[in-house]
Amino acid sequence: MPDTAQPLPQRRPPLSRERVLGCAVDLADESGIAALTIRSLAQSMGTKPMSLYYYVANKDEILDGIVDMVFHEIALPSPAGDWREEMHRRAHEVRSALKRHPWAVGLLESRSAPGEANLRHHEATLATLRAAGFSVQMTAHAYALLDSYIYGFALQEAALPFDGRDTAAEITAPIVERFSTGQYPHMMEIATEHVLKPGYDFGDEFDFGLNLILDGLSRSMR
Secondary structure (H helix, E strand, O other): OOOOOOOOOOOOOOOOHHHHHHHHHHHHHHHOHHHOOHHHHHHHHOOOHHHHOOOOOOHHHHHHHHHHHHHHOOOOOOOOOOHHHHHHHHHHHHHHHHHHOHHHHHOOOOOOOOOHHHHHHHHHHHHHHHHOOOOHHHHHHHHHHHHHHHHHHHHHHHHOOOOOOOOHHHHHHHHHHHHHHOOOHHHHHHHHHHHOOOOOOHHHHHHHHHHHHHHHHHHHOO
16 A cells, blocks of 8 residues: 655744744844844744744843854954954954844944953953953053954945945946046056956955954054
8 A cells, every 4th residue: 555644844943032032143144134033033933923032021131132243253352362462353354244144233232231252252352362461441541442443344335236246347337338428537547457357356445454453553552
């Protein structure tokens, strides 16, 4: 006789706080932070909204949790290392995290109930700057300057209509055609002598600006 047994339905993993927050990160990555609600999260997990309230009290607690998950992805700077190398590495770590989670750029410093990974990150960064010999005031200035640059660059990078090496030409070439009138000579110059050159990647600008900031901070210690 033919085997008429039906395959057993796959069981979903049990709910947990970690799974709820992980799914919230996935939903924000895929659809943006505005799409993240208790209802949309429950729907994406195949459960009812009321089931989630056992693990998270409200949307603010979800935001606190997913921000903490982003900070957990960023390696901590070490006060025992060379401060400049540590801040350079940290800057790239934060930028990489924000490329993976572009929704986080406006949230990393916004939480009034920060989690442990958030607090550890800030403490390690401050400790690294203080161990280098920066005063309390200069530590505050340096931290604000570095994060303003990193977050600002990440925001601008995410907004560009191209991403990666040799991807700008396809988007910018039609725009450059409008420069042929001679009304925009400097824009034509930048486009033809920089942006449209083989190998161009806007991301390469990150280290240029970062090194200028680190140079300036180094001089402030003399």
